[in-house]
Amino acid sequence: MDLSVTLGRLQLKNPIMVASGTFGYAREMEGIVDVSRLGAVLPKTITAEPRVGNAPWRTVETSAGLLNAIGLDNDGVDAFLEHHLPYLKEVGTSIVVSVAGRTEDDFVKLAERVGSQDGVAAVELNLSCPNVSGGIDFGTNAESCRKVVAATRDRTDVPILAKLTPNVTRIADIAQGAADGGADAVCLINTVLGIAIDWRRRKPMLGNGMGGLSGPAIKPIALRCVYQVATAVDIPIIGIGGIADIDDVMEFLVAGASAVQIGTANYYDPTVSTRLVDQLPAALGEIDSDSVSAFIGTLNR
Amino acid sequence: MMAKLHADHYADSMHQIDTPLKRNDQIGEGTFLIRVAAEPLARTLVPGQFVMIRLSGTNAPLIGRALAVYDVISDESGVPKWIDLVYLKKGTFTTALAESPLDTHVTLWGPLGNGFANRACDRLIMVAGGIGQTPMLLLGREALGTQNFGDEDRANGWSPVVEFIYGARRASLLAGVSDFEQAGFRVTLCTDDGSQGQQRLVPDILCERLEELKDSGESIRVVTCGPEIMMEKVAEACQATGVDCQVSMETPMACGIGICFSCVAQVRQDGPEEWDYKRTCVEGPIFDADQICW
Numbered sequence: 001m002d003l004s005v006t007l008g009r010l011q012l013k014n015p016i017m018v019a020s021g022t023f024g025y026a027r028e029m030e031g032i033v034d035v036s037r038l039g040a041v042l043p044k045t046i047t048a049e050p051r052v053g054n055a056p057w058r059t060v061e062t063s064a065g066l067l068n069a070i071g072l073d074n075d076g077v078d079a080f081l082e083h084h085l086p087y088l089k090e091v092g093t094s095i096v097v098s099v100a101g102r103t104e105d106d107f108v109k110l111a112e113r114v115g116s117q118d119g120v121a122a123v124e125l126n127l128s129c130p131n132v133s134g135g136i137d138f139g140t141n142a143e144s145c146r147k148v149v150a151a152t153r154d155r156t157d158v159p160i161l162a163k164l165t166p167n168v169t170r171i172a173d174i175a176q177g178a179a180d181g182g183a184d185a186v187c188l189i190n191t192v193l194g195i196a197i198d199w200r201r202r203k204p205m206l207g208n209g210m211g212g213l214s215g216p217a218i219k220p221i222a223l224r225c226v227y228q229v230a231t232a233v234d235i236p237i238i239g240i241g242g243i244a245d246i247d248d249v250m251e252f253l254v255a256g257a258s259a260v261q262i263g264t265a266n267y268y269d270p271t272v273s274t275r276l277v278d279q280l281p282a283a284l285g286e287i288d289s290d291s292v293s294a295f296i297g298t299l300n301r
Numbered sequence: 302m303m304a305k306l307h308a309d310h311y312a313d314s315m316h317q318i319d320t321p322l323k324r325n326d327q328i329g330e331g332t333f334l335i336r337v338a339a340e341p342l343a344r345t346l347v348p349g350q351f352v353m354i355r356l357s358g359t360n361a362p363l364i365g366r367a368l369a370v371y372d373v374i375s376d377e378s379g380v381p382k383w384i385d386l387v388y389l390k391k392g393t394f395t396t397a398l399a400e401s402p403l404d405t406h407v408t409l410w411g412p413l414g415n416g417f418a419n420r421a422c423d424r425l426i427m428v429a430g431g432i433g434q435t436p437m438l439l440l441g442r443e444a445l446g447t448q449n450f451g452d453e454d455r456a457n458g459w460s461p462v463v464e465f466i467y468g469a470r471r472a473s474l475l476a477g478v479s480d481f482e483q484a485g486f487r488v489t490l491c492t493d494d495g496s497q498g499q500q501r502l503v504p505d506i507l508c509e510r511l512e513e514l515k516d517s518g519e520s521i522r523v524v525t526c527g528p529e530i531m532m533e534k535v536a537e538a539c540q541a542t543g544v545d546c547q548v549s550m551e552t553p554m555a556c557g558i559g560i561c562f563s564c565v566a567q568v569r570q571d572g573p574e575e576w577d578y579k580r581t582c583v584e585g586p587i588f589d590a591d592q593i594c595w
Binding site: 066271 | 314360555
């Protein structure tokens with residue numbers, strides 16, 4: 001059984017990754033799952049400067065979903081390189097570092113700095129966090145997306161992944177921009193912009209007002225985005241959005257994703273990620289396949 | 302050598318289990334107690350730690366809820382086997398749980414968080430309001446030395462006297478009082494409407510006790526759990542009298558294991574005006590009261 005997958009210049013031992021912001025810095029999960037068995041780990045998005053994050057409440061549950069506005073709470077790139085990366089390098093699987101900036105220059109500098117570190121397999125550009133101003137523009141305009149990806153490709157040798165927002169009219173256009181800029185893969189999707197309101201207090205429930213919706217509620221949207229981009233754009237895809245069981249994984253793979261990221265499910269089912277690695281061979285066996293790669297994008301259209 | 306990471310209490314001894322409800326009994330107005338077999342958790346947990354719980358096999362609701370461990374029950378040979386959780390039926394999850402028949406499966410993960418300190422003292426005063434009594438039964442028993450938790454070398458019997466000041470809006474909401482009395486705590490009850498115990502607020506009773514005890518020469522520790530405004534007043538009373546005080550913070554959690562960064566509280570840093578958001582699930586939920594920016 002061959003579980004390995006290739007995304008541009010990035011090779012993974014299996015397609016089960018965990019999504020940035022839903023796995024801490026991996027140290028949190030050490031006693032919970034065997035992190036080394038995952039295809040890749042993405043620590044929480046880092047920014048150039050420390051960010052305190054948004055005021056509580058930072059998450060609110062909605063029907064089969066979770067609305068969050070954490071606000072990229074992180075200690076900045078210096079602390080990441082000093083405190084977290086030394087640990088991450090030893091976990092025994094590929095490390096993909098998620099970075100976010102306000103300007104193209106922010107992204108380039110962060111990608112260059114992080115991408116030059118030993119033990120970093122790829123950089124994911126978080127072009128789509130809905131909870132900070134600035135970053136989202138790169139994910140909503142194909143030309144801005146192409147430019148920021150191209151600029152980072154020019155300055156670093158590591159594979160570049162572009163994480164895109166679904167909060168656009170035509171996601172395939174943005175994905176095409178990422179492909180034209182030289183991204184190794186696009187990650188579809190970040191959270192869906194939403195709001196929860198307490199009508200009695202006449203206030204939004206999240207401290208930041210609006211937030212990003214994740215969890216099973218958004219799976220059909222994520223799957224649709226993967227489907228649309230797989231049809232229209234020649235670029236490897238990483239599927240994200242509400243993936244919680246092995247059927248979800250197989251649906252994303254057959255729709256055209258070469259790998260998947262497990263996100264919100266880590267919150268409510270902390271051992272889910274490695275369980276999906278365990279279950280993958282049997283699922284492939286069910287359709288007489290002995291290779292993940294051979295199954296990817298084989299949807300009968 | 303690894304650089305120091307952020308939190309001191311990652312969920313390194315956590316187990317995730319799927320287990321049927323063996324009890325689900327009403328013990329007060331809107332207040333229920335569930336019992337589940339949870340041996341791997343029961344063997345290692347310490348007072349003040351919590352578990353996350355959700356209904357298995359459904360996404361309604363989706364996210365786990367944090368509950369303090371109320372009691373640990375051992376089998377005939379003394380092996381901790383079951384845990385009891387006490388909850389107030391209030392929102393979507395607790396309403397669904399209250400209506401769940403026995404043998405309904407729940408998913409639990411824990412033990413989580415740091416737990417109360419077990420610093421020795423002459424007198425432990427536990428102050429609880431509302432549903433904040435839930436972590437106090439185990440703590441008081443450990444303090445008196447009548448129940449052991451965690452590692453064999455963990456100290457117990459570290460306070461010869463345990464007082465418990467417990468208040469609620471009305472008598473029917475006081476739940477588990479007989480458990481606390483049977484555990485050997487000196488119980489003082491109060492209610493907002495005077496329907497049981499004194500018609501006073503718990504911080505006022507604490508202030509009076511601290512005043513009575515101030516010349517006793519005893520070393521006193523206070524722990525508190527309940528509404529934030531109550532804990533703030535308890536913390537103020539302790540600070541004014543120089544008494545060691547720990548608080549159990551309840552902030553909305555999504556994961557309980559430190560990965561979502563939802564449950565942050567403002568915690569003081571080195572400088573007097575400096576603070577940072579800290580995850581109560583892995584930095585707490587127990588904090589020294591003077592660390593919290595109320």
